[in-house]
Amino acid sequence: MTSPRIAITMGDPAGVGPEIIVKALGDPAVRETTHAVVIGDLAWLREVAGMLGSDVEFTAVEHPDEADFDGAAVPVVDLANVTPEVAFGQLSAAAGDAAYRYIARAVDLAVDGSVDAICTAPLNKQALHLAGHIYPGHTELLADLTGTEEVSMMLSARSLRVIHVTTHLGLIDAIDRIEPGLVTRTIERAHRTLVDAGVEKPRIAVCAINPHGGENGLFGYAEEELKIAPGIDKAREQGIDAQGPVPADTAFFRAVRGDFDIVVAMYHDQGHCPVKVLGIDAGVNITVGLPVVRTSVDHGTAFDIAGTGIADGAGMTEALRQAVLLARVR
Incomplete structure (x- = not known):
């Protein structure tokens, strides 16, 4: 069975999103079952992988159709938009705008069928608002970008x-x-x-x-x-x-x-x-009612630990697993 293509959005680059992506993609089981393409910033991902001492490699592609999913390197649709203003753990409009751009590109790819699902790393609502993108969160943003009146x-x-x-x-x-x-x-x-x-x-x-x-x-x-x-x-x-x-x-x-x-x-x-009492790092957020499959970790950007290397990638691993399951159903 062909593995579904999952677009992983990098989230707010100042948060733990890039780190949990690198950790999840370092799991051989994830790589075996998922054709993952990251929508983000190539240089930033490589910096995070180096910080973690990870052997996960990344390579730039213009479009998922160009990706070699059987290759050693994870394909990245590189928006190259992490500016010098962005720093781990720091709130900024630049980071908020970058996170928005990743989601917008992923939605375009999902709507036109280039990917089978979207899996999102966390964004920061305040940073999103500083950048002029006034949404309460991912759920409402995705609904707007897909023209969906009501989701759950x-x-x-x-x-x-x-x-x-x-x-x-x-x-x-x-x-x-x-x-x-x-x-x-x-x-x-x-x-x-x-x-x-x-x-x-x-x-x-x-x-x-x-x-x-x-x-x-x-x-x-x-x-x-x-x-x-x-x-x-x-x-x-x-x-x-x-x-x-x-x-x-x-x-x-x-x-x-x-x-x-x-x-x-x-x-x-x-x-x-009740969900977070059971395990905040293992929870998965699924947006129901969209014309595309979307899953996410159920935690935030964790600015307090961003850049330290201690973020747990289990939530991203589970979100990717759920994205694969739902994409196969869809």
Whole structure:
């Protein structure tokens, strides 16, 4: 079976992205199963590999079609845009703009079929904003670049999968945004993604917003009855096994125990905290609903350790593995 082509974006060059890419590509298993092409800066990648004492080699290509994926060197679509302003661990507009350019090029390559999936190293939202690219994060940026009106963020870590109804919003704004149609569409995306991944009949837990699921109106303002339950009912009418609203303080425990295949979280921290407790370095972020496959590590740029050589590449290795699996399905 031919290995899928995966475009790896280098992320913010001042963060740990280049380091975890070098470490992941140093794993023989990754190289055997993945035709990886990095969208980034060739000189910067070589500098990081030298810093790490890695034997991973890189070579420049104009386009993935030119790449020799069976060769010793990893092909790099070299945008050559790491300027002297960029330094490890330092916030800068130059680094934010570089990260944006990597993503934009990768999207172009994925949309035209030159690569089969995108796997992203972390960017820094503040650096992105300093460069004039005003997005809350990767998810919204990818949706805009692909012309997709609505997507969902899905996290996968060990024995737990989570998909979010809302993501990068303050809590009050998130609760205001939740409505039955959005809940239904999120459940549908969860169901479709798991079916595509080989889960024949996904069991889906849908979280409540309030403690104890609202306790029959004791807590909150009937959000469960007005915003969530009708969305679940609509999904169930389609034959989807969606249960809830389930109190969030038990939903994730039950999913890890094996009662559910995925949990629908209502807001960012409700879904992120349980996943990160299981292992922040091994979590994978998957954008569901895009016309292209996209996976990512589930951690940030880690400016505090960037350039020190201690970043863990396990998350990038797992993100690449998931990208390969999803690309083969797609």
